[in-house]
Amino acid sequence: PAAPRGGSTSRAGPEAPPVERAEITSGLLRGSACLSPKYFYDQRGSELFEAITRLPEYYPTRTERAVLLRHAGAIAQTVGTHGVVIEPGAGSCDKARVLCRLLRARQYVAIDISADYLQGAVARLRAALPGLDAWAVGGDITAGMQLPPGIAARDRLVFYPGSSIGNFDPPAALALLQRMHELAAGEGGGILIGIDLPKDVAVLQAAYDDAAGVTAEFNRNILAHVNRLIGADFDPRQWRHEAFFNTAESRIEMHLAACGPQRVRWHGGERDFAGGERIHTENSYKYPLPVFMDMLARAGFHAPQAWTDKRGWYALVHARA
Numbered sequence: 001p002a003a004p005r006g007g008s009t010s011r012a013g014p015e016a017p018p019v020e021r022a023e024i025t026s027g028l029l030r031g032s033a034c035l036s037p038k039y040f041y042d043q044r045g046s047e048l049f050e051a052i053t054r055l056p057e058y059y060p061t062r063t064e065r066a067v068l069l070r071h072a073g074a075i076a077q078t079v080g081t082h083g084v085v086i087e088p089g090a091g092s093c094d095k096a097r098v099l100c101r102l103l104r105a106r107q108y109v110a111i112d113i114s115a116d117y118l119q120g121a122v123a124r125l126r127a128a129l130p131g132l133d134a135w136a137v138g139g140d141i142t143a144g145m146q147l148p149p150g151i152a153a154r155d156r157l158v159f160y161p162g163s164s165i166g167n168f169d170p171p172a173a174l175a176l177l178q179r180m181h182e183l184a185a186g187e188g189g190g191i192l193i194g195i196d197l198p199k200d201v202a203v204l205q206a207a208y209d210d211a212a213g214v215t216a217e218f219n220r221n222i223l224a225h226v227n228r229l230i231g232a233d234f235d236p237r238q239w240r241h242e243a244f245f246n247t248a249e250s251r252i253e254m255h256l257a258a259c260g261p262q263r264v265r266w267h268g269g270e271r272d273f274a275g276g277e278r279i280h281t282e283n284s285y286k287y288p289l290p291v292f293m294d295m296l297a298r299a300g301f302h303a304p305q306a307w308t309d310k311r312g313w314y315a316l317v318h319a320r321a
Protein backbone atom coordinates (compact mmCIF):
# COMPACT_ATOMS: atom_id res chain seq x y z
CA PRO A 1 0.00 0.00 0.00
CA ALA A 2 1.06 3.61 -0.58
CA ALA A 3 2.73 5.27 2.40
CA PRO A 4 0.30 7.67 4.10
CA ARG A 5 1.38 11.30 4.31
CA GLY A 6 2.16 12.65 7.76
CA GLY A 7 -1.39 12.95 9.11
CA SER A 8 -2.63 9.35 9.06
CA THR A 9 -4.16 8.16 12.33
CA SER A 10 -6.15 5.18 11.04
CA ARG A 11 -5.57 1.80 12.67
CA ALA A 12 -5.28 -0.99 10.16
CA GLY A 13 -3.99 -4.48 11.03
CA PRO A 14 -0.27 -4.72 11.79
CA GLU A 15 1.88 -5.33 8.69
CA ALA A 16 5.18 -6.23 10.34
CA PRO A 17 6.21 -9.82 11.16
CA PRO A 18 6.05 -10.70 14.89
CA VAL A 19 9.82 -10.24 15.48
CA GLU A 20 9.73 -6.67 14.17
CA ARG A 21 6.53 -5.88 16.04
CA ALA A 22 8.17 -7.07 19.25
CA GLU A 23 11.24 -4.92 18.54
CA ILE A 24 9.15 -1.81 17.85
CA THR A 25 6.80 -2.19 20.82
CA SER A 26 9.60 -2.95 23.29
CA GLY A 27 11.32 0.27 22.12
CA LEU A 28 8.11 2.24 22.60
CA LEU A 29 7.58 0.82 26.09
CA ARG A 30 11.08 1.63 27.36
CA GLY A 31 11.48 4.33 30.03
CA SER A 32 13.14 6.48 27.35
CA ALA A 33 11.24 5.42 24.23
CA CYS A 34 13.18 4.70 21.05
CA LEU A 35 12.66 3.42 17.50
CA SER A 36 15.30 1.91 15.21
CA PRO A 37 16.25 4.28 12.34
CA LYS A 38 15.75 1.37 9.93
CA TYR A 39 12.01 2.15 10.15
CA PHE A 40 12.57 5.53 8.46
CA TYR A 41 12.81 3.85 5.08
CA ASP A 42 9.37 3.04 3.76
CA GLN A 43 8.65 4.33 0.23
CA ARG A 44 7.91 7.88 1.47
CA GLY A 45 10.88 7.85 3.87
CA SER A 46 13.22 6.75 1.06
CA GLU A 47 11.92 9.61 -1.11
CA LEU A 48 12.38 12.09 1.76
CA PHE A 49 15.92 10.85 2.32
CA GLU A 50 16.68 11.38 -1.38
CA ALA A 51 15.35 14.95 -0.95
CA ILE A 52 17.58 15.41 2.12
CA THR A 53 20.67 14.49 0.09
CA ARG A 54 19.90 17.42 -2.25
CA LEU A 55 19.38 20.03 0.54
CA PRO A 56 21.90 22.89 0.69
CA GLU A 57 22.53 22.17 4.40
CA TYR A 58 23.08 18.39 3.99
CA TYR A 59 26.75 18.30 2.97
CA PRO A 60 27.66 14.53 3.31
CA THR A 61 26.37 13.30 -0.06
CA ARG A 62 27.86 16.03 -2.22
CA THR A 63 31.08 16.11 -0.17
CA GLU A 64 31.57 12.37 -0.63
CA ARG A 65 31.07 12.79 -4.37
CA ALA A 66 33.61 15.64 -4.33
CA VAL A 67 36.15 13.42 -2.51
CA LEU A 68 35.63 10.65 -5.07
CA LEU A 69 36.10 13.04 -8.00
CA ARG A 70 39.01 14.94 -6.42
CA HIS A 71 40.97 11.74 -5.73
CA ALA A 72 39.61 9.51 -8.52
CA GLY A 73 43.07 8.70 -9.89
CA ALA A 74 44.61 7.82 -6.52
CA ILE A 75 41.54 5.88 -5.43
CA ALA A 76 41.47 3.87 -8.67
CA GLN A 77 45.17 3.13 -8.28
CA THR A 78 44.87 1.97 -4.65
CA VAL A 79 41.54 0.21 -4.93
CA GLY A 80 41.87 -0.85 -8.57
CA THR A 81 42.88 -4.46 -8.03
CA HIS A 82 39.40 -5.45 -6.78
CA GLY A 83 37.28 -7.09 -9.48
CA VAL A 84 34.21 -7.72 -7.29
CA VAL A 85 32.30 -4.86 -5.64
CA ILE A 86 29.88 -5.78 -2.83
CA GLU A 87 27.60 -2.98 -1.60
CA PRO A 88 25.50 -3.52 1.55
CA GLY A 89 22.48 -1.18 1.77
CA ALA A 90 22.89 -0.40 -1.93
CA GLY A 91 19.51 1.34 -2.45
CA SER A 92 19.59 3.10 -5.83
CA CYS A 93 23.09 1.74 -6.78
CA ASP A 94 23.96 5.26 -8.06
CA LYS A 95 27.35 5.46 -6.36
CA ALA A 96 28.27 1.95 -7.50
CA ARG A 97 27.83 3.04 -11.10
CA VAL A 98 30.65 5.59 -10.69
CA LEU A 99 32.86 3.19 -8.73
CA CYS A 100 32.40 0.11 -10.96
CA ARG A 101 33.21 2.24 -14.00
CA LEU A 102 36.28 3.70 -12.27
CA LEU A 103 37.56 0.27 -11.15
CA ARG A 104 36.44 -1.61 -14.27
CA ALA A 105 34.86 -4.13 -11.89
CA ARG A 106 33.79 -7.52 -13.32
CA GLN A 107 31.12 -8.40 -10.74
CA TYR A 108 28.84 -6.27 -8.56
CA VAL A 109 26.62 -7.51 -5.71
CA ALA A 110 24.00 -5.11 -4.34
CA ILE A 111 22.57 -6.13 -0.96
CA ASP A 112 19.50 -4.49 0.55
CA ILE A 113 16.63 -5.41 2.84
CA SER A 114 14.20 -4.00 0.25
CA ALA A 115 14.81 -6.60 -2.52
CA ASP A 116 12.03 -5.32 -4.83
CA TYR A 117 13.45 -1.80 -5.02
CA LEU A 118 16.91 -3.28 -5.52
CA GLN A 119 15.91 -5.42 -8.55
CA GLY A 120 14.95 -2.29 -10.51
CA ALA A 121 18.12 -0.43 -9.49
CA VAL A 122 20.35 -3.38 -10.53
CA ALA A 123 18.50 -3.73 -13.85
CA ARG A 124 19.27 -0.03 -14.57
CA LEU A 125 22.92 -0.58 -13.62
CA ARG A 126 23.17 -3.58 -15.99
CA ALA A 127 21.77 -1.43 -18.80
CA ALA A 128 24.33 1.32 -18.06
CA LEU A 129 27.31 -1.05 -17.69
CA PRO A 130 26.58 -4.06 -19.96
CA GLY A 131 29.95 -5.72 -19.26
CA LEU A 132 29.24 -5.92 -15.53
CA ASP A 133 27.90 -9.14 -14.00
CA ALA A 134 25.48 -7.49 -11.50
CA TRP A 135 23.48 -9.31 -8.81
CA ALA A 136 20.68 -8.12 -6.49
CA VAL A 137 20.58 -9.94 -3.14
CA GLY A 138 17.77 -9.33 -0.66
CA GLY A 139 19.03 -9.62 2.91
CA ASP A 140 20.50 -7.94 5.97
CA ILE A 141 24.25 -8.21 6.35
CA THR A 142 24.00 -7.47 10.07
CA ALA A 143 22.01 -10.73 10.29
CA GLY A 144 24.80 -12.73 8.60
CA MET A 145 23.34 -13.49 5.15
CA GLN A 146 25.26 -15.51 2.52
CA LEU A 147 26.38 -14.38 -0.95
CA PRO A 148 25.30 -16.40 -4.02
CA PRO A 149 27.81 -19.14 -4.99
CA GLY A 150 28.61 -17.48 -8.35
CA ILE A 151 30.50 -14.61 -6.71
CA ALA A 152 34.30 -14.85 -6.97
CA ALA A 153 35.92 -15.41 -3.56
CA ARG A 154 39.00 -13.26 -4.25
CA ASP A 155 39.54 -9.56 -5.03
CA ARG A 156 36.35 -8.53 -3.23
CA LEU A 157 35.81 -4.88 -2.30
CA VAL A 158 33.09 -4.11 0.27
CA PHE A 159 31.79 -0.65 -0.66
CA TYR A 160 29.90 1.16 2.12
CA PRO A 161 29.46 4.81 1.14
CA GLY A 162 27.18 7.51 2.55
CA SER A 163 28.55 7.44 6.14
CA SER A 164 25.83 4.91 7.02
CA ILE A 165 28.25 3.29 9.50
CA GLY A 166 27.54 6.40 11.65
CA ASN A 167 23.98 5.23 12.27
CA PHE A 168 25.24 2.26 14.34
CA ASP A 169 26.51 2.71 17.88
CA PRO A 170 30.23 1.86 18.23
CA PRO A 171 29.83 -1.82 19.33
CA ALA A 172 27.33 -2.47 16.51
CA ALA A 173 29.56 -0.60 14.04
CA LEU A 174 32.51 -2.79 15.04
CA ALA A 175 30.39 -5.95 14.64
CA LEU A 176 29.29 -4.77 11.18
CA LEU A 177 32.90 -4.05 10.13
CA GLN A 178 33.87 -7.55 11.34
CA ARG A 179 31.09 -9.01 9.21
CA MET A 180 32.34 -6.98 6.22
CA HIS A 181 35.84 -8.27 6.90
CA GLU A 182 34.52 -11.86 6.69
CA LEU A 183 32.93 -11.04 3.31
CA ALA A 184 36.20 -9.58 1.97
CA ALA A 185 38.56 -12.05 3.65
CA GLY A 186 39.75 -13.86 0.48
CA GLU A 187 42.95 -12.90 -1.34
CA GLY A 188 43.04 -9.28 -2.55
CA GLY A 189 40.01 -8.26 -0.41
CA GLY A 190 39.34 -4.79 1.04
CA ILE A 191 36.85 -2.14 2.06
CA LEU A 192 36.04 1.37 0.79
CA ILE A 193 33.89 3.23 3.29
CA GLY A 194 32.58 6.78 3.76
CA ILE A 195 33.05 8.51 7.12
CA ASP A 196 31.50 11.79 8.21
CA LEU A 197 34.07 13.61 10.36
CA PRO A 198 33.46 15.94 13.37
CA LYS A 199 33.12 19.60 12.39
CA ASP A 200 31.64 22.92 13.47
CA VAL A 201 28.50 22.21 15.51
CA ALA A 202 26.43 24.81 13.63
CA VAL A 203 27.17 23.02 10.32
CA LEU A 204 26.13 19.67 11.82
CA GLN A 205 23.02 21.10 13.44
CA ALA A 206 21.83 22.72 10.20
CA ALA A 207 22.41 19.50 8.24
CA TYR A 208 19.98 17.64 10.53
CA ASP A 209 17.49 20.49 11.05
CA ASP A 210 17.18 22.15 7.65
CA ALA A 211 15.29 25.38 7.00
CA ALA A 212 12.79 23.76 4.61
CA GLY A 213 11.77 21.18 7.24
CA VAL A 214 12.50 18.13 5.06
CA THR A 215 14.44 16.36 7.83
CA ALA A 216 11.60 17.12 10.25
CA GLU A 217 9.14 15.47 7.85
CA PHE A 218 11.53 12.52 7.38
CA ASN A 219 11.71 12.11 11.17
CA ARG A 220 7.92 12.35 11.69
CA ASN A 221 7.29 9.92 8.81
CA ILE A 222 8.69 7.09 10.96
CA LEU A 223 5.48 7.33 13.01
CA ALA A 224 3.25 6.91 9.92
CA HIS A 225 5.35 3.84 9.01
CA VAL A 226 5.14 2.46 12.56
CA ASN A 227 1.35 2.98 12.44
CA ARG A 228 1.20 0.51 9.56
CA LEU A 229 3.79 -1.86 10.98
CA ILE A 230 2.16 -2.40 14.38
CA GLY A 231 -1.37 -1.05 13.79
CA ALA A 232 -0.75 2.05 15.94
CA ASP A 233 -2.54 5.40 16.01
CA PHE A 234 0.30 7.93 16.26
CA ASP A 235 -0.67 11.37 14.93
CA PRO A 236 2.65 12.52 13.41
CA ARG A 237 1.47 16.18 13.45
CA GLN A 238 1.52 16.03 17.25
CA TRP A 239 5.28 15.32 17.36
CA ARG A 240 8.07 17.91 17.03
CA HIS A 241 11.40 17.21 15.32
CA GLU A 242 14.47 17.76 17.51
CA ALA A 243 18.11 17.36 16.40
CA PHE A 244 21.21 18.31 18.36
CA PHE A 245 24.89 17.43 18.62
CA ASN A 246 25.84 15.38 21.69
CA THR A 247 29.48 16.43 22.12
CA ALA A 248 30.37 13.78 24.71
CA GLU A 249 29.26 10.99 22.34
CA SER A 250 30.32 12.82 19.13
CA ARG A 251 26.95 12.20 17.53
CA ILE A 252 23.91 13.98 16.17
CA GLU A 253 20.80 12.76 17.95
CA MET A 254 17.34 12.95 16.42
CA HIS A 255 14.24 12.75 18.60
CA LEU A 256 10.50 13.31 18.29
CA ALA A 257 8.99 15.29 21.18
CA ALA A 258 5.28 15.05 22.03
CA CYS A 259 3.57 18.42 21.43
CA GLY A 260 1.18 17.65 24.31
CA PRO A 261 0.08 14.70 26.46
CA GLN A 262 -1.15 11.81 24.36
CA ARG A 263 -2.12 8.16 24.55
CA VAL A 264 -0.86 5.98 21.69
CA ARG A 265 -2.51 2.60 21.11
CA TRP A 266 -1.45 -0.32 18.97
CA HIS A 267 -2.52 -3.94 18.57
CA GLY A 268 -1.88 -5.49 21.97
CA GLY A 269 -0.60 -2.39 23.81
CA GLU A 270 -0.57 1.31 24.52
CA ARG A 271 1.53 4.03 26.10
CA ASP A 272 0.86 7.47 27.55
CA PHE A 273 3.35 10.18 26.66
CA ALA A 274 3.59 13.41 28.65
CA GLY A 275 3.92 16.70 26.76
CA GLY A 276 7.57 17.14 25.78
CA GLU A 277 8.40 13.44 26.30
CA ARG A 278 10.65 12.16 23.55
CA ILE A 279 11.15 9.16 21.27
CA HIS A 280 14.80 8.74 20.23
CA THR A 281 14.84 7.90 16.52
CA GLU A 282 18.45 8.16 15.31
CA ASN A 283 22.10 8.66 16.16
CA SER A 284 24.59 9.77 13.53
CA TYR A 285 28.13 9.36 14.87
CA LYS A 286 30.89 11.65 13.61
CA TYR A 287 34.11 9.68 14.09
CA PRO A 288 37.49 11.43 14.23
CA LEU A 289 39.63 9.67 11.61
CA PRO A 290 42.12 8.07 14.11
CA VAL A 291 39.20 6.65 16.14
CA PHE A 292 37.69 5.11 13.01
CA MET A 293 41.07 3.75 11.82
CA ASP A 294 41.43 2.02 15.19
CA MET A 295 37.97 0.45 14.79
CA LEU A 296 38.91 -0.78 11.29
CA ALA A 297 42.06 -2.39 12.69
CA ARG A 298 40.08 -4.09 15.47
CA ALA A 299 37.74 -5.50 12.80
CA GLY A 300 40.79 -7.10 11.09
CA PHE A 301 41.55 -4.56 8.32
CA HIS A 302 45.07 -3.21 7.67
CA ALA A 303 47.01 -0.76 5.47
CA PRO A 304 44.34 1.97 5.69
CA GLN A 305 44.45 4.98 3.40
CA ALA A 306 42.10 7.99 3.62
CA TRP A 307 41.14 10.73 1.18
CA THR A 308 39.28 13.86 2.31
CA ASP A 309 37.77 17.03 0.87
CA LYS A 310 39.52 20.40 1.17
CA ARG A 311 37.66 21.33 4.37
CA GLY A 312 38.36 17.99 6.03
CA TRP A 313 34.65 17.33 6.57
CA TYR A 314 34.41 13.84 5.09
CA ALA A 315 36.72 10.91 4.38
CA LEU A 316 36.68 7.93 2.03
CA VAL A 317 38.80 5.22 3.61
CA HIS A 318 40.27 2.14 1.92
CA ALA A 319 41.82 -0.73 3.89
CA ARG A 320 42.94 -4.25 3.05
CA ALA A 321 41.20 -7.27 4.59
Ligand code: AVI
Nearest residue numbers: 052162163164167208215284
Ligand atom coordinates in the same frame (compact mmCIF):
# COMPACT_ATOMS: atom_id res chain seq x y z
C1 AVI B 1 21.68 7.42 6.10
N1 AVI B 1 22.42 8.22 7.07
C2 AVI B 1 23.85 8.18 6.81
C3 AVI B 1 21.89 9.59 7.25
C4 AVI B 1 22.76 10.37 8.26
O1 AVI B 1 23.24 11.44 7.89
O2 AVI B 1 22.98 9.89 9.38
C5 AVI B 1 20.44 9.59 7.71
C6 AVI B 1 19.89 10.96 7.97
N2 AVI B 1 19.20 11.31 9.03
C7 AVI B 1 18.87 12.57 8.94
N3 AVI B 1 19.37 13.08 7.85
C8 AVI B 1 20.01 12.06 7.19
